[in-house]
Amino acid sequence: MKNVTLRQLKVFEAVARHLSFSRAAEELHLSQPAVSMQVRQLEEMAGLPLTEQIGKKVFLTAGGAELARHARVVAQQLREAEAAFDALKGLRSGRLVIGVVSTAKYFAPRLLATFRARHPEVELRLGVHNRELIVQQLAENQIDLAIMGRPPQEIGTHSESFADHPLVIVAAPEHALAGLRRIVPKDLENETFLIREPGSGTRSAMERYLSEHGIVPRQSLEMSSNETIKQAAMANMGIAFISQHTVGLEMAVGRLATLPVAGLPVMRRWYVVHLEDKHLSPVALAFRKFLLEEGVPLIAAAVDSPLAPVRAAARSRRARP
Structure with missing residues (x-):
């Protein structure tokens, strides 16, 4: 592969990272046919297929995985060179x-x-x-x-x-718990929790808090964003364990209330x-x-x-x- 160019490696690295020709094209501001052509040229130089498509999904072959590894190393070295020049400037x-x-x-x-x-x-x-x-x-x-x-x-x-990063539990003002002056963690067992998707840091923090207090929620509804969770809480669909940094406006206008649960807020960083x-x-x-x-x-x-x-x-x- 003596004639491979940095541009071709950059294109292939993006395809390998996204496992998608269209997303690589979008990232690099190229057309999808241009990305496909660069990969085909690399395959011709390598004498091996680098990707395979099964249905709508793109997978790397063994040769593709090996080239992707080298392409990442080259990309990192270029970034380090760029950083060195920035340091001089x-x-x-x-x-x-x-x-x-x-x-x-x-x-x-x-x-x-x-x-x-x-x-x-x-x-x-x-x-x-x-x-x-x-x-x-x-x-x-x-x-x-x-x-x-x-x-x-x-x-x-x-x-x-x-x-500081304070985490609280919020609910709609008309929720039964919102009118109480003090709530113990066990009072939350029969509530529906509005929770983030697996992989979310907020969800991990909530799961640790519930586990520490021996709480198993009666029911949970999984949602993929804080905004959706806030809307669901305002609609009184359940209670939400959420960052206080995300709900200031809703609490100020009376759309959400912080529940006075003992031990909250959980103060993280x-x-x-x-x-x-x-x-x-x-x-x-x-x-x-x-x-x-x-x-x-x-x-x-x-x-x-x-x-x-x-x-x-x-x-x-x-x-x-």
Whole structure:
């Protein structure tokens, strides 16, 4: 394969990562036929099939898996070269790829906007996924830094906490438990829990809390996003164990109520995480330092900003004669 190009390796690495020609084309801003042509040219040079399609699914052959491994190594070396050049330039430019768990999407844009205002030449990319996918992206070195609630134990990482992360149980104001002044964990056994999908950090935290208190929910309804869970809770379909950072607006306008359960909120932490052996670029180092020094007030501002009009309206009503 003496004549293989970096472009062809980049295309094949994307196909191998997504196991999809269309998603690789979308990521690389190419047409699907162009991606297919690059892979066919690689197959001709290799003298072996690299992919096979069964139904609508794409699989790697043994040769494809081997080439994908080498393509990832080449891609990583190119990223390291790019980071080295960025280091020579300082913070005037550079690229930073950040992955955040879905619960952090309520404050992550505020963090990035503030950082970007100080470093306008830096190229930022933000991906929002559940915890399982963020861990996978860390392991495959697809992201420089991750913001998450619980650092992974299954891969070697370096993590530093930078802000509190309170978890609460909420329900519709008309829910029977919402009118109580004090609730013990056992009171929750007969309730329907609105829960996130497997792989979610919020779900893992909820399962640990329930297990610690010997609670087996009567019924649970699984949903794939915090927004859907909030809507279901407001419709009084059940109660939700959820990050307090996601429900400030709904509580301020009276659509949700925090249940006064003994032992809550569960106070966890937000972490900035990267691979243990990863060489961080100047941009990544600067962003990590920025989170550690300024994350707390910026998260508070991001969570509180939707509430400002609500509070202003409430003050106006109280001021009327």
